[in-house]
Amino acid sequence: MSRLFTTLAIPPDLFIELQNAAKIYMLDDNFPSRRDCVGSKGNAETDLVKLKLFAEVESFLINGDWGERCFGVNSEGYTTRKYKWPQDRSK
Numbered sequence: 001m002s003r004l005f006t007t008l009a010i011p012p013d014l015f016i017e018l019q020n021a022a023k024i025y026m027l028d029d030n031f032p033s034r035r036d037c038v039g040s041k042g043n044a045e046t047d048l049v050k051l052k053l054f055a056e057v058e059s060f061l062i063n064g065d066w067g068e069r070c071f072g073v074n075s076e077g078y079t080t081r082k083y084k085w086p087q088d089r090s091k
Contacts (some may be wrong), residue, residue: 009081010070018070025060058089 005015026034037053061067062089069075078084083091 008070009077011076014070014076015076018066021066022057023080025064027055061085061089 005012008015008018009014010018026038030032034056037056037083039050067085067089071081071083072078073084075081075085
C-alpha cells in the first residue's frame with residue numbers, strides 16, 4: 001500500500017479518503033459485477049478480470065469526480081506530478 005501511495009503522489013489525507021471511497025464503490029451490494037473484480041486471484045479468467053477492474057476504476061475516477069479531485073489541474077501537486085488527469089488516465 002505504501003508503494004501505491006508514493007506512486008499516486010497525493011496528500012495522505014486525500015489518499016485515505018480516496019481509498020475509503022474506492023472500497024465503498026467497489027463493494028457496493030447493488031453492483032455485484034464490481035465486487036467480482038476484487039479478490040479474484042487464482043481465477044482462470046485473470047486477464048478478463050483485470051480488464052473489468054480497469055474499466056471499473058476508470059468509471060470510479062470519472063463518474064465520482066475522483067480523477068479530477070486527486071489528479072486534475074486544481075489538485076495539490078499537479079505541477080510536479082508525473083501523471084496528470086485526464087490526459088494520463090490510462091496509465
